[in-house]
Structure formats: C-alpha cells, structure tokens
Amino acid sequence: MSKIDTSRYRFTPDKDTLEDVDLDKADVRIDGKRYSEADAERDAEAARTRGLSRGGVSLSKDGSHSPTVTVTLPREVRDLVKERAKAEGVSVSKWLRRLIEDQVHAA
Structure with missing residues (x-):
C-alpha cells in the first residue's frame, strides 16, 4: 500500500x-x-479482520480471536522446541499446537 502524501490535503x-x-x-x-x-x-473487510490472527484464520472457526495460552519453559527446552519446529518448517506456536491437539485427542 502506498503512503499518503498529506501535503495534498488540508484540514x-x-x-x-x-x-x-x-x-x-x-x-x-x-x-x-x-x-x-x-x-x-x-480493503474494509481486511481492516475489520486485521489483528485477529497473524497470518491465518481464527482457530475458533467463528471469526473471533482464538484463545491463547502462555507456557513457561526452561531455556534448554524452549531451544529444543524452536529447533524441532524449524526442522519441520513451522512456527513454534503451530508446532506446540499440533503437539497439544494430538495429546488432547489421544486421551
């Protein structure tokens, strides 16, 4: 999107x-x-949905913000998670989401 030259407008x-x-x-x-x-x-639709997700659709499937969960890990574990995610070509968030969903659905 191009930057608007505000000098062309007056208040x-x-x-x-x-x-x-x-x-x-x-x-x-x-x-x-x-x-x-x-x-x-x-453009209006893009503006309305901007910020709902970073590069994807709402995981809640209704267009609302997907709930988030914060996890605290030891640095070594975090580094291993980052390496595994990178090796699979996905974000840490997506890698962890898959892991958690697999465990939840296996129960």
Whole structure:
C-alpha cells in the first residue's frame, strides 16, 4: 500500500464529514489503478479482520480471536522446541499446537 502524501490535503475545522463517493461512478485512482467499490469492500473487510490472527484464520472457526495460552519453559527446552519446529518448517506456536491437539485427542 502506498503512503499518503498529506501535503495534498488540508484540514478544514468547519467541515466534520467526508463526502460519500460512488467508486463505480467516480474515477478514483490509487497508484494509477482505478479504485472500485469492490476494492473498497475488500480493503474494509481486511481492516475489520486485521489483528485477529497473524497470518491465518481464527482457530475458533467463528471469526473471533482464538484463545491463547502462555507456557513457561526452561531455556534448554524452549531451544529444543524452536529447533524441532524449524526442522519441520513451522512456527513454534503451530508446532506446540499440533503437539497439544494430538495429546488432547489421544486421551
């Protein structure tokens, strides 16, 4: 996403609303490409879901934040976990989640 050049805009204290624009009728461009209503909807959805997860979907399957658990480990164990996760090409979080889920479902 390109950085907005704020020098092109000016603050007007007496104007407290923004104009609603029909992007399918108005010729609005970002980086030379026409910006449509569909583009705005896509960006709005991304903004609404931003921060729910880091690179993935909600594990809760309902779009809400997934619960987190904090675990304290000895440094040596943490280092071994990091090595195992790296060897499998996954994050520490994903590696531990798989391990825990396997144990929970095996019980």
